[in-house]
Amino acid sequence: MNLIKFEDFSFKYDQAQDFVLKDIKLNIESGKFILLCGITGSGKTSLVRAMNGLIPQFYHGEIKGDVFVKGKNTKNVPTSTLSRDVGLVFQNPENQLIAMNVEREIAFGPENIGIPWDEMDSRIKECIKITDIEHLRKKAPFEISGGEQQRVAIASILALQPEIIIFDEPTSLLDPKSAIQILNLLKKILLEKKISTIIVIEHRLDIVLPLADEVILIDKGRIIEHGEAHYVINGEKFLNSGVNIPKCVSVFQKLMNQNIFIGKLPISIEETKNLINSIK
Amino acid sequence: MEKKLENLQILVNHLTYHYPDGTIALKGINLNIYSGEIVGIMGKNGAGKSTLIKTFNGLLKPTTGVVYIENDDVNNVLMSKLTRIVGIVFQNPDLQLFANTVEDEIRFSLKNLNFTKTELENQINLTLEKFKLKKFQNRTPFTLSGGEKKRLAIASIMCRNPKIIVFDEPTIGQDAEGVEFIRNLIKEKHSEGKTIIIVTHDIEFAIDNIPRTILMADGLIIADGPTNKILSQDQILNIGSLISPQLIQLSKFLIDSGFKVPDNAYLKENMIQFLGSFLKEKMEITEGGKP
Numbered sequence: 001m002n003l004i005k006f007e008d009f010s011f012k013y014d015q016a017q018d019f020v021l022k023d024i025k026l027n028i029e030s031g032k033f034i035l036l037c038g039i040t041g042s043g044k045t046s047l048v049r050a051m052n053g054l055i056p057q058f059y060h061g062e063i064k065g066d067v068f069v070k071g072k073n074t075k076n077v078p079t080s081t082l083s084r085d086v087g088l089v090f091q092n093p094e095n096q097l098i099a100m101n102v103e104r105e106i107a108f109g110p111e112n113i114g115i116p117w118d119e120m121d122s123r124i125k126e127c128i129k130i131t132d133i134e135h136l137r138k139k140a141p142f143e144i145s146g147g148e149q150q151r152v153a154i155a156s157i158l159a160l161q162p163e164i165i166i167f168d169e170p171t172s173l174l175d176p177k178s179a180i181q182i183l184n185l186l187k188k189i190l191l192e193k194k195i196s197t198i199i200v201i202e203h204r205l206d207i208v209l210p211l212a213d214e215v216i217l218i219d220k221g222r223i224i225e226h227g228e229a230h231y232v233i234n235g236e237k238f239l240n241s242g243v244n245i246p247k248c249v250s251v252f253q254k255l256m257n258q259n260i261f262i263g264k265l266p267i268s269i270e271e272t273k274n275l276i277n278s279i280k
Numbered sequence: 281m282e283k284k285l286e287n288l289q290i291l292v293n294h295l296t297y298h299y300p301d302g303t304i305a306l307k308g309i310n311l312n313i314y315s316g317e318i319v320g321i322m323g324k325n326g327a328g329k330s331t332l333i334k335t336f337n338g339l340l341k342p343t344t345g346v347v348y349i350e351n352d353d354v355n356n357v358l359m360s361k362l363t364r365i366v367g368i369v370f371q372n373p374d375l376q377l378f379a380n381t382v383e384d385e386i387r388f389s390l391k392n393l394n395f396t397k398t399e400l401e402n403q404i405n406l407t408l409e410k411f412k413l414k415k416f417q418n419r420t421p422f423t424l425s426g427g428e429k430k431r432l433a434i435a436s437i438m439c440r441n442p443k444i445i446v447f448d449e450p451t452i453g454q455d456a457e458g459v460e461f462i463r464n465l466i467k468e469k470h471s472e473g474k475t476i477i478i479v480t481h482d483i484e485f486a487i488d489n490i491p492r493t494i495l496m497a498d499g500l501i502i503a504d505g506p507t508n509k510i511l512s513q514d515q516i517l518n519i520g521s522l523i524s525p526q527l528i529q530l531s532k533f534l535i536d537s538g539f540k541v542p543d544n545a546y547l548k549e550n551m552i553q554f555l556g557s558f559l560k561e562k563m564e565i566t567e568g569g570k571p
Contacts, residue, residue, distance in 0.1 A: 038455075039455035039456070039457060040425050040426065040427030040428065040453070040454065040455045040457075040458055041425045041427065041428065045425075045426075091426075091453070092372070145324075145325045145326050146325040146326075147325060169453060172452045172453055173325070173371075173449075173452070174325065174481065175323075175324050175325060175481045175520070175521040175522065176481060176483055176521070176522050176523045177521040177522065177523060178324075178325070178521060179481075180523065203452075203453055203454065203455060206484065206526060242455055242456050242457050243455055243456060244454075244455060244456050244459060245456065246526060247484065247525070247526040247527050247548055247551075248526050248527075248530065250548065251527070251548060251551050251552050251555065252555075254552045255552060255555060255556055255559060258556065260556050260559045260560055260563070261559055269526055269529050269530060269533075272526075272530060273530075273533050276533070276534070276537070277537075279559070279562055280537065
């Protein structure tokens with residue numbers, strides 16, 4: 001099923017000279033872990049802003065075409081309604097955490113959309129369980145670590161039970177182990193069907209590629225590739241796009257250019273190991 | 281440069297730091313950094329990395345112990361002198377940028393350095409060009425993308441030409457070109473004899489660009505040595521909440537599978553060469569075996 005549909009959508013911010021999004025045709029389906037990548041300034045953040053109505057309702061500008069979230073046109077349906085379908089988690093959780101303790105933080109969203117108390121209580125319990133933050137319940141969001149804050153931010157979005165969650169560089173402030181734990185947590189939430197689809201913007205492709213079902217590659221405001229992860233990674237467009245190619249991919253890409261290796265490029269260390277085992 | 285006493289540039293002795301709220305961020309740090317070194321500081325969030333680097337330019341004063349920067353005790357030296365020697369590029373450019381335009385951001389940074397008006401304008405122009413910010417000259421920093429803001433934050437420190445440059449997470453949110461830019465900047469500054477300190481979680485960047493790494497945990501330095509050694513020992517990785525870079529993982533796997541892998545296969549070119557000769561050999565055997 002199409003959760004989000006872009007129909008020839010273009011957008012130019014007020015007072016900007018160029019369109020940041022150009023002729024976007026895109027279907028976001030349910031049940032996917034989607035990696036959105038592209039170089040700095042390619043339009044990643046603008047694209048996700050258009051997915052929950054922040055563009056054009058909060059960021060004004062010139063629009064062509066339409067975006068539909070579960071059939072609702074983002075031009076007309078208020079962002080407060082759209083935000084129940086699409087949750088957005090920012091890079092820096094500190095910018096998004098506001099309450100006095102973790103429990104209140106998670107309650108804030110549901111409270112504001114008028115969820116009855118008994119249901120809210122069960123939602124909070126469930127979100128705390130999923131994100132494994134029982135021990136932080138009574139702590140202030142400002143006295144916990146960056147990885148813990150990111151978990152709280154995820155829990156507080158989950159409490160709104162959106163169908164789609166978009167993460168704008170969720171792990172950039174985290175140490176490598178915590179980053180992997182957060183990404184695995186997202187995958188788990190998806191597999192347990194707590195959420196229909198997850199879209200992640202990440203520059204650290206080495207840790208996110210192993211989890212991705214689909215990759216969207218954006219360049220100069222246009223989507224230049226979109227498909228199953230291996231398909232995109234093996235394409236010329238991806239390899240020349242200027243994103244951070246993981247070392248295991250670039251090693252085999254080089255060997256391929258030297259005509260020493262023929263086959264599918266491995267996108268993770270696990271796949272690299274299997275590949276070597278199969279040659280040995 | 282050699283690790284001789286006269287080249288010692290940063291000396292940290294029994295340093296502790298207590299935040300006013302009672303948090304003990306540093307619990308006794310001893311550290312020598314020599315002129316011209318490139319040193320990485322790694323460790324979990326909350327290990328004390330940022331606190332430590334803030335003592336280098338006087339932003340934080342030691343609770344006990346001493347920090348010497350070029351023979352000056354940071355407790356007794358003027359902040360204005362320290363900030364000229366030590367430039368820190370912070371992790372979050374939003375906290376560092378405040379001027380109305382990109383150009384003013386650079387102008388502010390150069391303001392108190394006694395330039396004539398022409399020199400000042402020249403220096404601003406050179407900086408804008410070097411950091412590819414010319415086209416944003418008159419824009420407010422807040423409309424720049426994350427990567428562009430980072431470049432501006434770096435430019436506003438580099439234009440002052442500090443002897444010791446500290447980068448706090450320089451590669452966050454950077455694409456391949458941005459990472460390459462930082463790599464080249466570090467190389468260039470290193471060749472000019474600057475001392476470079478890089479706080480980072482980016483293991484792939486560290487293994488390629490940082491020869492010496494200090495690992496911090498819970499307010500202490502728990503390891504100090506060659507980056508490839510630090511990033512290949514499981515015990516250290518666990519304490520630091522780190523993982524091995526991909527090619528160290530691959531080297532280990534190859535060794536465990538019975539290959540004779542060269543010690544430096546954690547570098548991409550060497551791994552390509554190694555796997556290349558292995559694959560070629562395989563191809564020859566396969567082709568040779570054909571009827």
